[in-house]
Amino acid sequence: MPANLPPEYFKAEQKYLSAKTLEERIIATQELIRVTPKHKGTEKLLSNLKRRLAKLKKELQDQKKRRMGGGQRFAVKKEGAAQVALVGAPNSGKSTLLKWLTNANPEIAGYPFTTREPIPGMMPYQDVQIQLVEVPAIVRGSYYGKGLGPQSLGVARNADAIALVVDLSSDPIEQVKTLLEELELAGVKLNEQRGDETLDESVVFRRAIIIGTKADADGAGRRFSDLKIAYGGRFPMLPVSPLKGGDAAQLKEMIFKSLGIIRAYTKRPDEKAAERPLVLHAGSTVMDVAKAVHKDFSQNLKFARVWGSTKFPGQQVPKDYVLSDGDVVELHI
Numbered sequence: 030m031p032a033n034l035p036p037e038y039f040k041a042e043q044k045y046l047s048a049k050t051l052e053e054r055i056i057a058t059q060e061l062i063r064v065t066p067k068h069k070g071t072e073k074l075l076s077n078l079k080r081r082l083a084k085l086k087k088e089l090q091d092q093k094k095r096r097m098g099g100g101q102r103f104a105v106k107k108e109g110a111a112q113v114a115l116v117g118a119p120n121s122g123k124s125t126l127l128k129w130l131t132n133a134n135p136e137i138a139g140y141p142f143t144t145r146e147p148i149p150g151m152m153p154y155q156d157v158q159i160q161l162v163e164v165p166a167i168v169r170g171s172y173y174g175k176g177l178g179p180q181s182l183g184v185a186r187n188a189d190a191i192a193l194v195v196d197l198s199s200d201p202i203e204q205v206k207t208l209l210e211e212l213e214l215a216g217v218k219l220n221e222q223r224g225d226e227t228l229d230e231s232v233v234f235r236r237a238i239i240i241g242t243k244a245d246a247d248g249a250g251r252r253f254s255d256l257k258i259a260y261g262g263r264f265p266m267l268p269v270s271p272l273k274g275g276d277a278a279q280l281k282e283m284i285f286k287s288l289g290i291i292r293a294y295t296k297r298p299d300e301k302a303a304e305r306p307l308v309l310h311a312g313s314t315v316m317d318v319a320k321a322v323h324k325d326f327s328q329n330l331k332f333a334r335v336w337g338s339t340k341f342p343g344q345q346v347p348k349d350y351v352l353s354d355g356d357v358v359e360l361h362i
């Protein structure tokens with residue numbers, strides 16, 4: 030080790046040692062190369078650092094490839110207001126759930142990996158359609174290629190939200206742990222916020238819920254209570270029996286709410302509100318509605334009247350007024 034290294038070198042080395050992600054290690058190694066004085070005595074050190082950098086970059090590339098699910102092969106075209114991926118262990122009841130909630134007619138069987146490719150179905154919720162996609166089962170090792178894991182994780186990454194489908198006839202906590210581990214490896218974090226520590230741009234953040242299936246099984250109630258203690262603070266969750274079917278209103282509402290979207294109905298003065306809503310991200314304003322309707326509206330918008338979330342029906346609100354689900358909006362230019 031050459032003796033005449035500047036203090037910046039040791040600072041960068043410290044960064045390298047405490048780096049949590051590949052990206053952070055790459056940045057720290059680049060920094061090490063930059064601050065190392067270039068002369069005969071540092072030649073060996075520099076060539077080692079450059080070799081390390083090349084290796085890390087290759088690793089990052091491989092990771093990104095895996096995270097993308099090996100290309101577009103399994104991408105599912107989005108339809109409706111939003112797409113929710115149904116992600117679970119083999120036999121956890123994903124296909125039965127899909128059949129109950131949507132128009133899809135997947136094969137259902139008591140052996141694992143019945144579903145071999147992603148299956149989409151449309152779920153009507155009030156006046157919107159939500160697309161549910163069953164992805165082939167996830168097991169420990171899926172990320173590294175087991176079963177159709179990489180492709181399944183790729184579809185899950187691409188969805189707007191994720192429903193973890195866990196079987197309440199066997200340990201649901203173990204199932205959730207495995208699913209979270211595999212998703213984490215695939216760079217998918219659930220119900221977390223992007224913080225300063227997440228420099229890694231290949232990590233995506235998704236909203237998620239847990240659906241406990243086979244609630245009719247012996248001991249399911251107790252297992253669901255345990256699951257609620259373990260994960261209830263982080264995930265909305267509900268026990269259901271898709272095989273029995275019946276009224277799914279509560280589950281559909283939970284799925285809709287998990288998406289973080291709102292519906293807004295535009296109207297012209299002295300006319301009735303539109304029958305079909307505009308679907309927007311929660312937190313959207315009157316201005317966002319104007320942009321969605323027409324460029325002219327957004328450029329010339331003066332104010333709006335809103336029915337629904339306002340104190341008074343038809344109350345005049347400013348352009349930056351934040352809308353709630355179900356609001357009727359009359360734009361004035």
Ligand SMILES: Nc1nc2c(ncn2[C@@H]2O[C@H](COP(=O)(O)OP(=O)(O)OP(=O)(O)O)[C@@H](O)[C@H]2O)c(=O)[nH]1
Pocket residue numbers: 117118119120121122123124125126136137138139140141142143144145165166242243244245246269270271272273
């Ligand atoms: N008791 C009970 N059994 C269920 C329920 N839902 C599904 N099953 C059974 O569980 C087994 C697996 O169901 P599937 O819907 O095929 O499960 P899957 O998660 O799609 O399975 P893979 O596609 O193989 O990953 C079948 O034998 C179903 O009849 C339920 O609500 N209660």
Ligand SMILES: [Mg+2]
Pocket residue numbers: 123124125135136137143144163
């Ligand atoms: Mg299935």
